[in-house]
Amino acid sequence: MSTLRYVLAILLVSALTACGGGGGSGGGQDSGKKSNNQATGSTGSITGEEVSDDPLINELVYSNNQFIATVCPQLSATLVNGASLTAADVVACENEALGVIYNDNDQHLEDLCPVATAEAALDTTPIAEITDISFLPACLAESLEGAGGDLGDVLDDDNGLVDLVCPDAETVEDCIVDIIESDPETTPEEVIELLDCEEGQTLYQCLVAAGQDLENALQLISNNNTLSQALCPDAAALMDGTSEANAQQCLAEIVSNTDATLNLGAGLGAICGSDTAPLTCLLNSGELIGPVVEATGGEPLDPDFINNLITALDPATDTGEPSNLSLLEDLPDLLDAIPGLGDLINADYEADPANFDLFEFLNELLAAYDIVEQLPALGGIIDDLLADDGNNDIPLNVDDLLADLTPEALALISPLLDSLPTAEPLLNEILAAFQCGSDAQTCLANAQTSLAQLNTVLAHEPELAELLNRLLDTLLGQTSGALLQPAIDLLAEVPEAIALTDLIDEMLKKVFGDPADNGEVMLIVNAFPGVTEKTEATDILLTALIAGLLDGSPLSIAGYLEEVKQDINKFASEYPQNGYNTTQLVQWLESLQ
Numbered sequence: 001m002s003t004l005r006y007v008l009a010i011l012l013v014s015a016l017t018a019c020g021g022g023g024g025s026g027g028g029q030d031s032g033k034k035s036n037n038q039a040t041g042s043t044g045s046i047t048g049e050e051v052s053d054d055p056l057i058n059e060l061v062y063s064n065n066q067f068i069a070t071v072c073p074q075l076s077a078t079l080v081n082g083a084s085l086t087a088a089d090v091v092a093c094e095n096e097a098l099g100v101i102y103n104d105n106d107q108h109l110e111d112l113c114p115v116a117t118a119e120a121a122l123d124t125t126p127i128a129e130i131t132d133i134s135f136l137p138a139c140l141a142e143s144l145e146g147a148g149g150d151l152g153d154v155l156d157d158d159n160g161l162v163d164l165v166c167p168d169a170e171t172v173e174d175c176i177v178d179i180i181e182s183d184p185e186t187t188p189e190e191v192i193e194l195l196d197c198e199e200g201q202t203l204y205q206c207l208v209a210a211g212q213d214l215e216n217a218l219q220l221i222s223n224n225n226t227l228s229q230a231l232c233p234d235a236a237a238l239m240d241g242t243s244e245a246n247a248q249q250c251l252a253e254i255v256s257n258t259d260a261t262l263n264l265g266a267g268l269g270a271i272c273g274s275d276t277a278p279l280t281c282l283l284n285s286g287e288l289i290g291p292v293v294e295a296t297g298g299e300p301l302d303p304d305f306i307n308n309l310i311t312a313l314d315p316a317t318d319t320g321e322p323s324n325l326s327l328l329e330d331l332p333d334l335l336d337a338i339p340g341l342g343d344l345i346n347a348d349y350e351a352d353p354a355n356f357d358l359f360e361f362l363n364e365l366l367a368a369y370d371i372v373e374q375l376p377a378l379g380g381i382i383d384d385l386l387a388d389d390g391n392n393d394i395p396l397n398v399d400d401l402l403a404d405l406t407p408e409a410l411a412l413i414s415p416l417l418d419s420l421p422t423a424e425p426l427l428n429e430i431l432a433a434f435q436c437g438s439d440a441q442t443c444l445a446n447a448q449t450s451l452a453q454l455n456t457v458l459a460h461e462p463e464l465a466e467l468l469n470r471l472l473d474t475l476l477g478q479t480s481g482a483l484l485q486p487a488i489d490l491l492a493e494v495p496e497a498i499a500l501t502d503l504i505d506e507m508l509k510k511v512f513g514d515p516a517d518n519g520e521v522m523l524i525v526n527a528f529p530g531v532t533e534k535t536e537a538t539d540i541l542l543t544a545l546i547a548g549l550l551d552g553s554p555l556s557i558a559g560y561l562e563e564v565k566q567d568i569n570k571f572a573s574e575y576p577q578n579g580y581n582t583t584q585l586v587q588w589l590e591s592l593q
Helices: 003-017 055-061 066-071 087-102 107-112 114-121 135-147 161-165 172-181 189-194 203-220 226-231 233-237 244-255 266-272 278-295 303-311 324-337 341-351 358-363 366-374 376-387 398-403 407-419 423-432 440-460 462-475 482-493 497-512 536-551 561-574 582-591
Strands: none
Touching (some): 055 066, 055 135, 055 172, 066 087, 066 107, 066 135, 066 172, 066 203, 087 107, 087 114, 107 114, 107 135, 107 203, 114 135, 172 203, 189 203, 203 244, 203 278, 226 233, 226 244, 226 278, 233 244, 244 278, 266 278, 266 303, 278 324, 303 358, 324 341, 324 358, 324 366, 324 376, 341 358, 341 376, 358 366, 376 440, 376 462, 398 462, 407 462, 407 482, 407 497, 423 440, 423 462, 423 497, 440 462, 482 497, 482 536, 497 536
16 A cells, blocks of 8 residues: 555544544534535436446546545536536536646646646547546546545544544545545535645545645655654654654554644744644645755655754744745745756765755856746756756757747747747847857856846746746747747737737837847847836736737737727827837737627
8 A cells, every 4th residue: 555545644634633533624514525426417318328337437527526626626517516517517627627737737636646747738629528537537537536535544444534534434445535525615614624635625635635745755754854743743753764654653643633733933933833733733734845855866765864954944044045944945936947956966965865955056046046037947957057057958049949849839939939939039139148168157157147138037927937938848848838839829810919019029129129130139238128118007908918918818818908098099199110010919919899
């Protein structure tokens, strides 16, 4: 039986017994939980419309429950809890989820079922028939595997763990099903606080996330260290060396004291807060330090390393800018952007685990933190620099990168670059920032300086940052370019969209300067004449126009029309040489309302 399954079984006990017993999330038979034999769209009622060979998967997909509320909240909100879904509902649910994945707004789905979400991202074309369903059953099966399963050797007839959590359930799988089918509104506030659920999460979604945090947290309590001494002092005192048994003994002590409150200070207070339950602190520790666990191979961390890390988070001494706590909180984004960073951390850690100074290592990457904050697509270039100490094998100009693209990616990015002529010289300037010819640290520092003004602009123009990231990701071969497809379709199908891209391009010149006047030096301070002149209305206009282009939906612009119509005409009057028909553009947008 997997450690994660054991952890979640214990987690369910601790969370639900903290509120006085089992019976799903409501603590009893009056919780709104449906019994296992209640009609919920079972396979008997959907003959010919099954979405899986597993009857349980079919039953849960055809019932409005916490899984459905997580993957397609808009559809779920139109139905009462426990209501049966029709085949059309299930198709609509799948399409809602695919739309979220397509728009890259799917972090909650990646947390619930990362493999199924990654597979769905390969083809997010809306489906029309129930026979085309694939994501929902795959995601549900994957999340059920992560959230529970057969307890195996952990439970025997004497301890009654499943009976305590879910009186009507015979296995942990049945218990998890009861959680899925319970009414979210009956979840006790104590459970939400104990598991540190994020606002808007269903209990099922929270349990899966908590299980992931706990899986990493176990590696932090596998030996006698500052954290285990605070959370499970009795178990820590008996620990000899590092082992999974140590972690399980510590966890057992933690979940037996769910009503306890720890008064923490120093580094542990920074991680968990001053007054917190041991289980909540364990979850917080797993979430914050978990990326370090994963970067170092997912194994138990050295106790001296853990002690030093926690000491370095003490607010009394952690006064740098940025703080060690901030570096740790932002580490997941850095690891996502720079694929090989985890290997570099692991190599230094393995060389001397007890004395590895994580924060000294991360402080040498402050420039990288700054760069990827607005342009994570540049992480691949940074990765290449770090791997070979400043030697970059990636072409750093648009023409060479275009030459290396697949025909499919080239067909997606070329029309967009053609319709935004200011974008290519801007991208060339961004890439040129990494032509350093020095060691990696110096190169990154120089790039940070070169991109500083750009990042200032992008911090206030998130849609522009999104446009540049999608273009760079495609150019660098880091994505297929599929996220550019809506813009390409809009340009191909709607004649007025040419006026839209003309207007965006003129606004880019206003912000960065015209490359025809400035050469291609667009990232220096003097080349930002628009920054001090921009008004709130200009920000709204640029945001609206780029959002509409990226979404492939002029309705995104039409929603801002009353705010920006005057500014479109004012902008055009200031730049009469533009050559596009703004009157036609405004009339087109008005027709969409």
